Amino acid sequence: MSLAVVPEHSAVPQEIAALLDDLVAKHRPSSPVGRVPPAVPHLADADPLGFGIAVASVDGAVTSAGDADAPFSIQSISKLFSLALALGNDSGGMLWNRVLREPSGTAFNSLVQLEAEQGIPRNPFINAGALVVTDFLVECLDDASGAVLAFLRALSGSERVTVDGDAAATELASSARNCALANFLADFGNLHNPVDAVLEHYIRHCSITMSCRELARAGLFLANGGAGGRGSRGAGGVLSAADTKRINSIMLTCGMYDAAGEFAYRVGLPGKSGVGGGILAVVPGRCAVSVWSPGLDAKGNSIAGTAALAELTSRTGWSIF
Numbered sequence: 671m672s673l674a675v676v677p678e679h680s681a682v683p684q685e686i687a688a689l690l691d692d693l694v695a696k697h698r699p700s701s702p703v704g705r706v707p708p709a710v711p712h713l714a715d716a717d718p719l720g721f722g723i724a725v726a727s728v729d730g731a732v733t734s735a736g737d738a739d740a741p742f743s744i745q746s747i748s749k750l751f752s753l754a755l756a757l758g759n760d761s762g763g764m765l766w767n768r769v770l771r772e773p774s775g776t777a778f779n780s781l782v783q784l785e786a787e788q789g790i791p792r793n794p795f796i797n798a799g800a801l802v803v804t805d806f807l808v809e810c811l812d813d814a815s816g817a818v819l820a821f822l823r824a825l826s827g828s829e830r831v832t833v834d835g836d837a838a839a840t841e842l843a844s845s846a847r848n849c850a851l852a853n854f855l856a857d858f859g860n861l862h863n864p865v866d867a868v869l870e871h872y873i874r875h876c877s878i879t880m881s882c883r884e885l886a887r888a889g890l891f892l893a894n895g896g897a898g899g900r901g902s903r904g905a906g907g908v909l910s911a912a913d914t915k916r917i918n919s920i921m922l923t924c925g926m927y928d929a930a931g932e933f934a935y936r937v938g939l940p941g942k943s944g945v946g947g948g949i950l951a952v953v954p955g956r957c958a959v960s961v962w963s964p965g966l967d968a969k970g971n972s973i974a975g976t977a978a979l980a981e982l983t984s985r986t987g988w989s990i991f
C-alpha cells in the first residue's frame with residue numbers, strides 16, 4: 671500500500687497500522703542475521719528473530735506491530751536521554767566546553783581519536799562523549815543513572831521501564847575498553863569524578879530495558895519541539911526548543927555510529943541506535959518511531975530495523991529531505 675498523501679489534519683494517518691503490520695511481515699528475520707556485540711555479553715540472549723515497531727504521534731496515539739511490547743536493552747539510545755537531562759541541568763553552558771558536536775568517523779568505542787584530540791570527545795554519542803555527559807550528571811545529581819531511569823519512566827508513562835542489574839553487572843565485568851576510555855578522559859582532566867563511579871552509572875543507564883512502544887513515547891518530545899507527549903508524565907515541557915533542535919541535529923550527524931551518512935541517505939531522519947538492536951527515529955512535528963531487531967550490521971546498527979525505517983519513510987514521505 672502507499673501513503674503518498676498524508677492528511678493535513680492528522681499527524682499520523684489511520685493507515686499506519688496496516689503499514690506497520692506490512693513492515694513486520696517483510697522485515698522480521700526468518701533466520702538469524704548479522705551479529706550481536708561481544709563486548710556486551712547479555713545481548714546474546716535476545717531472540718534473534720525478534721522484531722517490533724511503534725509510532726508515537728504528537729497527537730497522543732501510539733500504533734505498533736510485531737514485538738512492540740517486548741522489553742529490550744536500549745544501550746546507546748540511553749545516551750540521547752542522558753544528554754537531554756544534562757542539557758536541562760546545564761544553565762551555564764559548561765558541557766559544550768568538554769565535548770564537541772562533530773561526527774567522529776571512527777568506531778563508537780575508539781581510543782585513537784581521543785588521544786590525538788587531547789581528551790575532548792568528538793560528540794556525546796560515542797562512548798567517550800557519553801562518559802563525559804555521565805560525569806556531568808554525576809556532578810550535578812545525587813544518582814545519575816537513577817535519574818536517567820526516572821526520566822525515561824516519566825517520559826514513557828511506564829513504571830515497567832527498568833535497569834537490568836544482571837546485564838549491567840556482566841557488562842561492567844567486561845568493560846576494559848570503556849574503562850580505558852574513562853581513564854584517558856581522567857588523565858586529560860575531562861572527568862571530574864572517580865572513574866569507577868562514572869563507569870558504573872554509564873553502564874547502568876545503557877542497561878535500561880524498555881519496549882518499542884515505551885521508547886517511542888519517551889522520544890516524542892524530540893518530535894514535538896521539546897514538549898512532552900500527551901498522556902506522559904513528561905507532558906508540559908521536557909527540554910527547550912533550542913536544545914531539542916540541537917539534539918535532533920546531533921542525532922542526524924552522529925546518531926548511527928560510523929554510518930550516520932548511510933542512514934541519512936536511506937532513511938532521512940534523525941536517529942539514534944543502540945547495540946541492543948533498537949533505533950529511535952524522529953519525524954519532526956509528526957511522530958517518534960522506535961524499531962527493534964537484534965541482528966546488527968558491521969557498524970553496530972540493526973539490519974532489519976534500518977531496512978524497515980527506510981521503507982517506512984519511502985512509503986509515507988516522512989523523510990526530512
Ligand code: GLU
Nearest residue numbers: 745746778876944945946
Ligand atoms: N554499553 C555499550 C558500550 O558501552 C553501549 C554501546 C552502544 O550501544 O553503542 O559499549
